[in-house]
Amino acid sequence: MLEVIYCHGFELLIAVLLELWRFCIFMVLWAMVHLSSPGLTGQDANGVPLRRSKRGWMWNQFFLLEEYTGSDLQYVGKLHSDSDRGDGSVKYVLTGEGAGTLFKIDEKSGDIHATKRLDREEKAFYILHAKAVNRFTNEALEGESEFIIKIHDINDNEPRFTKDPYMARVPEMSDIGTSVIQVTAIDADDATYGNSAKVVYSILEGQPYFSVDPETGLIKTALPGMDREVKENYQVVIQAKDMAGQMGGLSGTTTVSITLSDVNDNPPRFTKTLYEFRVPESIELGSAVGVIRAMDVDIGQNAEMDYRIIGSDGPGMFEITTNRSTQEGVILLRKPLDYERKRQYSLRVQVENVHINPRFYSKGPFRDEATIKIIVEDVDEPPVFERASYVMEVKEDAPKNTAIGSVSASDPDDKNSLVRYTIDRRTDMDRVFNIHAGNGSVFILRELDREENAWHNITVIATEFTNPRQISRVPVYVRVLDVNDNPPTFANNYETFVCENAKANQVIRTVGATDPDAPLGGHRFFFSLAQEAAGKANFSVRDNKNNTASILTRRNSYSTLQKSVYHVPVVISDGEFPMQSSTSTLTIRVCTCDREGNMKACNAEALTARAGLSTGALVAILLCVIILLMIVVLFAALRRQRKKEPLIISKEDVRDNVVSYNDEGGGEEDTQAFDIGTLRNPEAIEDSKQRRDIVPEAFYPPIRRPVLPPTRDNNGDVRDFINQRLQDNDSDPTAPPYDSLATYAYEGNGSVAESLSSLESVTTESDQDYNYLSEWGPRFKKLADLYGGDDSDRDS
Numbered sequence: 200m201l202e203v204i205y206c207h208g209f210e211l212l213i214a215v216l217l218e219l220w221r222f223c224i225f226m227v228l229w230a231m232v233h234l235s236s237p238g239l240t241g242q243d244a245n246g247v248p249l250r251r252s253k254r255g256w257m258w259n260q261f262f263l264l265e266e267y268t269g270s271d272l273q274y275v276g277k278l279h280s281d282s283d284r285g286d287g288s289v290k291y292v293l294t295g296e297g298a299g300t301l302f303k304i305d306e307k308s309g310d311i312h313a314t315k316r317l318d319r320e321e322k323a324f325y326i327l328h329a330k331a332v333n334r335f336t337n338e339a340l341e342g343e344s345e346f347i348i349k350i351h352d353i354n355d356n357e358p359r360f361t362k363d364p365y366m367a368r369v370p371e372m373s374d375i376g377t378s379v380i381q382v383t384a385i386d387a388d389d390a391t392y393g394n395s396a397k398v399v400y401s402i403l404e405g406q407p408y409f410s411v412d413p414e415t416g417l418i419k420t421a422l423p424g425m426d427r428e429v430k431e432n433y434q435v436v437i438q439a440k441d442m443a444g445q446m447g448g449l450s451g452t453t454t455v456s457i458t459l460s461d462v463n464d465n466p467p468r469f470t471k472t473l474y475e476f477r478v479p480e481s482i483e484l485g486s487a488v489g490v491i492r493a494m495d496v497d498i499g500q501n502a503e504m505d506y507r508i509i510g511s512d513g514p515g516m517f518e519i520t521t522n523r524s525t526q527e528g529v530i531l532l533r534k535p536l537d538y539e540r541k542r543q544y545s546l547r548v549q550v551e552n553v554h555i556n557p558r559f560y561s562k563g564p565f566r567d568e569a570t571i572k573i574i575v576e577d578v579d580e581p582p583v584f585e586r587a588s589y590v591m592e593v594k595e596d597a598p599k600n601t602a603i604g605s606v607s608a609s610d611p612d613d614k615n616s617l618v619r620y621t622i623d624r625r626t627d628m629d630r631v632f633n634i635h636a637g638n639g640s641v642f643i644l645r646e647l648d649r650e651e652n653a654w655h656n657i658t659v660i661a662t663e664f665t666n667p668r669q670i671s672r673v674p675v676y677v678r679v680l681d682v683n684d685n686p687p688t689f690a691n692n693y694e695t696f697v698c699e700n701a702k703a704n705q706v707i708r709t710v711g712a713t714d715p716d717a718p719l720g721g722h723r724f725f726f727s728l729a730q731e732a733a734g735k736a737n738f739s740v741r742d743n744k745n746n747t748a749s750i751l752t753r754r755n756s757y758s759t760l761q762k763s764v765y766h767v768p769v770v771i772s773d774g775e776f777p778m779q780s781s782t783s784t785l786t787i788r789v790c791t792c793d794r795e796g797n798m799k800a801c802n803a804e805a806l807t808a809r810a811g812l813s814t815g816a817l818v819a820i821l822l823c824v825i826i827l828l829m830i831v832v833l834f835a836a837l838r839r840q841r842k843k844e845p846l847i848i849s850k851e852d853v854r855d856n857v858v859s860y861n862d863e864g865g866g867e868e869d870t871q872a873f874d875i876g877t878l879r880n881p882e883a884i885e886d887s888k889q890r891r892d893i894v895p896e897a898f899y900p901p902i903r904r905p906v907l908p909p910t911r912d913n914n915g916d917v918r919d920f921i922n923q924r925l926q927d928n929d930s931d932p933t934a935p936p937y938d939s940l941a942t943y944a945y946e947g948n949g950s951v952a953e954s955l956s957s958l959e960s961v962t963t964e965s966d967q968d969y970n971y972l973s974e975w976g977p978r979f980k981k982l983a984d985l986y987g988g989d990d991s992d993r994d995s
Contacts, residue, residue, distance in 0.1 A: 263275055263348055275313055282331060293328075294329075296325040296327060301317070324350060357449035359386075363454065365454070369457060369460065371427035372424060382453060394442045399414070399441075399443055405457075409433070432457070435456075437453055464497070465496045466495070466552065467550050468567050469494075473572065474569060474572070475573075477574045485531060488530040488573060509547050510547035517546060548571055579612060583671065584673040592677070595679050597646070601642055605641060606641065617665075622660070632644065653679050655679070683718065687771045687773050688783055689769075689785075690710070690711040693710050697787050703753060706750065707738075707752060712747075725772045738787065750787075767785040768784050969983070972986060
């Protein structure tokens with residue numbers, strides 16, 4: 200049987216007794232269930248009844264105090280087996296959590312010690328296994344047993360708050376018991392054992408304004424009528440103590456910062472009962488006259504206020520608005536001020552909170568009133584015209600210096616300075632009008648013409664004598680009245696024709712009239728045939744009574760041979776006073792027409808008239824056509840003069856200057872057609888040669904320049920040859936005016952291999968030996984056959 204020897208102070212003894220009591224109750228209940236009936240013993244597979252055997256040791260539960268501070272190893276307990284006879288043959292082995300590191304067992308005695316200080320908050324218990332074996336054979340004397348080492352808690356942790364500090368807000372003037380904030384403290388000790396983790400809250404600072412619930416940590420207001428305007432911020436210190444607040448318990452503290460939030464419990468108040476402002480009478484409309492401000496100890500929206508005018512001796516003169524950013528009342532001018540008319544105004548202004556809390560109606564009305572006195576100051580003002588504008592009328596036949604009206608302006612100031620009048624000449628550039636400087640009478644400087652300009656817009660300036668800088672302007676509109684001074688005339692330049700086969704009293708044209716005058720009742724024109732043409736008239740005029748007249752024939756036929764053009768004078772008069780009349784001439788041409796009266800033939804002048812073209816227009820068009828033809832002929836003559844006629848017309852484009860002769864040479868025997876030696880030796884060129892592709896206009900001897908000897912550099916003789924030919928062509932007056940291509944077959948001088956051509960023999964006349972060609976291989980066999988024979992072959 201395993202025995203456990205355990206001893207740790209008075210507290211541990213009580214804890215062990217409690218655990219033993221629980222174990223005893225458990226064993227009694229187990230025995231009552233399993234041992235009360237013999238049928239529960241059971242049988243094995245062979246039918247042999249099973250019997251319980253007595254174990255050699257029994258497990259137990261060990262307790263160990265945390266945070267041991269002794270100098271020796273902390274004793275946990277002792278294990279003992281019934282098989283241990285004290286002869287040292289039994290060996291105790293310990294395994295499990297912390298075995299060999301935190302816990303150590305004596306192999307011979309079975310004593311268990313803790314090697315380190317243990318903390319229950321890190322680990323509350325350890326599960327280990329123990330067994331007893333034979334020291335010499337390592338055979339297990341008893342089966343392995345499990346046991347637990349529980350760390351017994353002590354009060355070694357103080358309560359800790361979850362925040363530090365706490366921030367909270369509560370409205371001012373709150374009732375007693377208004378919740379503010381709840382604080383929480385946590386104790387890491389074992390809450391199931393004793394009071395080590397039982398926390399109690401108390402308030403150390405912040406009384407008598409606030410209180411705290413000892414169990415929940417809820418902070419509440421404890422004093423009524425806390426005013427933010429008196430004190431806004433409070434610092435409250437809360438303590439949390441374990442062991443249910445008893446002596447010896449550990450504690451922790453935190454700070455709670457409580458701010459009273461504002462409520463609208465104060466009305467706005469003016470700092471003065473009377474405000475006075477001075478303003479010049481010349482201030483512009485909409486300008487600020489003054490600014491007032493009421494004070495409200497509240498803040499935010501609780502301090503927002505509205506201003507309004509509740510009384511004034513100048514209705515509509517002023518208005519007041521609220522500046523929301525500064526909560527000021529701005530007084531604005533709505534009508535112009537006049538010092539001479541009213542020099543002082545009195546306003547009654549009221550201010551009131553926008554957001555009012557019904558809880559505080561009892562504190563009185565949340566509004567206030569004040570008086571505002573506005574004094575108007577005198578300013579030297581410019582003259583003021585009696586009217587904003589003037590309209591004057593004058594007949595167009597009025598003589599010079601006729602007065603057409605007057606303007607009037609006066610000085611509005613008390614000194615009543617004299618005013619001088621002038622006309623702004625920028626509005627009267629032609630100097631048509633003038634004004635009397637003293638009385639403002641406007642008169643004309645020259646005669647007017649309504650048909651030229653019916654309205655004149657001028658500006659009159661009024662200036663103070665005592666202060667010329669004070670000026671005013673007024674527009675004056677002058678209307679020119681019409682007078683019947685223009686006779687009526689034809690509305691258009693009428694021209695018409697009459698058919699040779701026309702009948703008498705046939706209407707050939709309807710004419711109208713125009714008059715630049717503008718009578719009040721409208722125009723009324725009268726048409727008649729002039730008296731000088733009435734006796735021998737071929738046509739008559741009929742007034743249609745609608746400001747038009749019809750032209751009629753007075754005989755049955757007309758003849759172009761007899762007379763081709765008629766001029767009919769028509770007298771046009773108006774019905775105004777004095778009556779104006781004029782004579783206009785209508786041109787009528789005689790033409791040949793068909794039976795329906797359509798014109799078939801007419802003289803040239805009549806045709807042009809029908810086409811709408813005058814004689815002057817036709818002459819101008821004809822001149823333009825003649826000038827254009829002259830330009831074309833002149834241009835063609837210039838082109839013909841500059842162009843050269845080629846002798847041979849090529850099938851190619853002549854601009855390329857590639858001339859095809861289609862002329863074959865006479866072979867090797869022809870030594871007269873071409874002198875190849877000339878190309879080989881430039882010095883042998885003839886003194887004068889003519890171009891064969893064009894007809895020479897005149898003979899110009901070519902300019903001969905000395906031929907430079909060839910240089911020793913690469914292709915020097917070829918370059919000099921080309922440059923020489925280029926200079927010759929540039930200075931040749933017979934060369935064509937367009938770009939040309941000159942081709943030269945120049946082989947150069949002094950070839951090391953010498954020439955293989957037989958053409959050189961024409962100029963050198965030396966015998967050549969071509970037998971060496973047969974030694975050059977198959978490629979030169981043809982040449983060897985041609986030139987490599989003996990002399991007899993060549994002679995034959």
